[in-house]
Amino acid sequence: MENKLSLYNSLTNKKEVFKPIEDGKVGIYVCGPTVYSSSHMGHARSAIVFDVIVKFLRNIGYEVTYVKNFTDIDDKIISKAVEFNVDSKEIAEKYKQEYIKDMKDLGCIEPDFQPCVSDNIDGIINLILSIIDRGFAYEANGDVYFNISKFENYGKLSNQSIDSMLTNHRIEFNPNKKNDLDFALWKKVKDNEPSWDSPWGKGRPGWHIECSVMSCNHLGSNFDIHGGGRDLIFPHHENEIAQSESINEGNFANYWLHNGLININQEKMSKSIGNIINIRDALERWDFNLIRIFFLSHHYRTPVDLSEGRLMEIERSIKKIIKRIRTNSPNKNNIKKFNTLWKEAMLDDFNTAKAFGIFFKCVNDGEINLDNIDEIKEFENVMGINGWMNLLAIKEESKGDEIIREIIDKRNLARKEKNWKLADELRDKAEKLGFILVDKKDSTTWEPKDR
RNA sequence: GGCGGUGUAGCCAAGCGGUAAGGCGACGGUCUGCAAAACCGUUAUACCCCGGUUCGAAUCCGGGCACCGCCUCCA
Numbered sequence A: 001m002e003n004k005l006s007l008y009n010s011l012t013n014k015k016e017v018f019k020p021i022e023d024g025k026v027g028i029y030v031c032g033p034t035v036y037s038s039s040h041m042g043h044a045r046s047a048i049v050f051d052v053i054v055k056f057l058r059n060i061g062y063e064v065t066y067v068k069n070f071t072d073i074d075d076k077i078i079s080k081a082v083e084f085n086v087d088s089k090e091i092a093e094k095y096k097q098e099y100i101k102d103m104k105d106l107g108c109i110e111p112d113f114q115p116c117v118s119d120n121i122d123g124i125i126n127l128i129l130s131i132i133d134r135g136f137a138y139e140a141n142g143d144v145y146f147n148i149s150k151f152e153n154y155g156k157l158s159n160q161s162i163d164s165m166l167t168n169h170r171i172e173f174n175p176n177k178k179n180d181l182d183f184a185l186w187k188k189v190k191d192n193e194p195s196w197d198s199p200w201g202k203g204r205p206g207w208h209i210e211c212s213v214m215s216c217n218h219l220g221s222n223f224d225i226h227g228g229g230r231d232l233i234f235p236h237h238e239n240e241i242a243q244s245e246s247i248n249e250g251n252f253a254n255y256w257l258h259n260g261l262i263n264i265n266q267e268k269m270s271k272s273i274g275n276i277i278n279i280r281d282a283l284e285r286w287d288f289n290l291i292r293i294f295f296l297s298h299h300y301r302t303p304v305d306l307s308e309g310r311l312m313e314i315e316r317s318i319k320k321i322i323k324r325i326r327t328n329s330p331n332k333n334n335i336k337k338f339n340t341l342w343k344e345a346m347l348d349d350f351n352t353a354k355a356f357g358i359f360f361k362c363v364n365d366g367e368i369n370l371d372n373i374d375e376i377k378e379f380e381n382v383m384g385i386n387g388w389m390n391l392l393a394i395k396e397e398s399k400g401d402e403i404i405r406e407i408i409d410k411r412n413l414a415r416k417e418k419n420w421k422l423a424d425e426l427r428d429k430a431e432k433l434g435f436i437l438v439d440k441k442d443s444t445t446w447e448p449k450d451r
Numbered sequence B: 001g002g003c004g005g006u007g008u009a010g011c012c013a014a015g016c017g018g019u020a021a022g023g024c025g026a027c028g029g030u031c032u033g034c035a036a037a038a039c040c041g042u043u044a045u046a047c048c049c050c051g052g053u054u055c056g057a058a059u060c061c062g063g064g065c066a067c068c069g070c071c072u073c074c075a
Helices: A041-059 A075-084 A088-105 A121-133 A162-168 A209-219 A230-247 A279-285 A288-296 A308-327 A335-347 A352-364 A373-383 A388-396 A401-416 A420-432
Strands: A006-009 A014-017 A025-030 A063-068 A137-140 A143-146 A183-188 A203-205 A223-229 A253-259 A262-264 A304-306 A435-439 A444-448
Touching: A006 A253, A025 A041, A025 A209, A041 A063, A041 A088, A041 A223, A041 A253, A041 A262, A041 A279, A041 A288, A041 A373, A063 A209, A075 A088, A088 A279, A121 A137, A121 A143, A121 A183, A121 A209, A121 A230, A143 A230, A183 A230, A209 A223, A209 A230, A223 A230, A230 A253, A279 A288, A288 A308, A288 A352, A288 A373, A288 A388, A304 A308, A308 A352, A308 A388, A335 A352, A335 A373, A352 A373, A401 A420, A401 A435, A401 A444, A420 A435
Parallel strands: A025 A063, A025 A223, A223 A253, A262 A304
Antiparallel strands: A006 A014, A137 A143, A143 A183, A183 A203, A435 A444
């Protein structure tokens, strides 16, 4: 591969040159949602970030296998099922379908594989058996726990020593565990819970084990990239590493990529604060292109503050850029430069923010116009934006033609008579109705007022 | 307490050793009856503070300060 891609590896906390295990191919696993409620903007950011990463890897010639799971067995799903008195499968299926639709509406490609925990119980049981066999896990009263004291690299991703974790944790005491930090691979069934037969009796998988199984299923026991939100580093990803590496030689995943989280108006987005924004609601209000560009104009690792004002800023800037492209003279064409520069930015740890900066600059320098707009297709495809050039047109033709026409005619008459007071009043009236009047040389047109 | 992150103009945001991208806003100008829009121009001798390394530091090192996240379920 000619292109030298470097990326920030959370495992080493350093930027590294990317070397795939198999030349020209990349296996990437991204932690998907636990399907117990509608997906929110945090899911959206993670999805968009990795969507762009996969698209870019393909753009520079890699053959990518992209896997993203659904966690469809989980405490929260079960309690929701109890609450609504339905089968937990129903809950999981409902939100899984919602998620699939949300992703599509956000312009994200479908992963090559989207496995569910419930389809992988046999594999999970087999993996647990191997871990027990190797002496890294033990059964206790129908539960199975991973024994972290046996795994010497425990803490290597989150950079913590077992000692410090032991003194700092907030885990409830559990008499079945040998160490407080041991985590469940298999949980003994409690009443009314979905359960499967296993060598340890009826039960269900713990959280973490599913990802070890499903990633290795599709990508092998050693693969290139594992991604997910920052908040998953500990304990989820740490535990995945422990499970997987206890029975296999070498690294589980070579590169760990973690996207930053979202704040809403400077506050952490959380259920308890009640400021969760669902993807569906956001899409009702904002074009998906704007949502993508908003996220992509930040580097994927930094936290992002999401607010109405920020989205409006993006909307304004996109409107300007569209007008600019439309009015730029076709004489100046420097699309090659643009296509070189944005790719360079992306090769450096997927710097989408820089790539968009370059885009704005090239447009404002007059180098991109209606004549060569087709040649930025590659950029659009990688960023997953499309149809955004028509963002304005659709709105301009929206509604209310007749009323506004009437106001314009009256006002133009008033202007002819130099009745400025009446003319201004009519303009204000139009604005109150949601229209901005635009006087041109010898005609007046209108645009919808900004939100 | 441990681990990690962040601190760059009014706001947002790149930059990762070679002399501060980009966006929003603001201001000035052109246009206009006046506006709006559009266009042109201006907008950080300077990157939280203090030391150090270097010919050279926003960038590296040491020490502070502030904010945030994780350490319990979370994208």
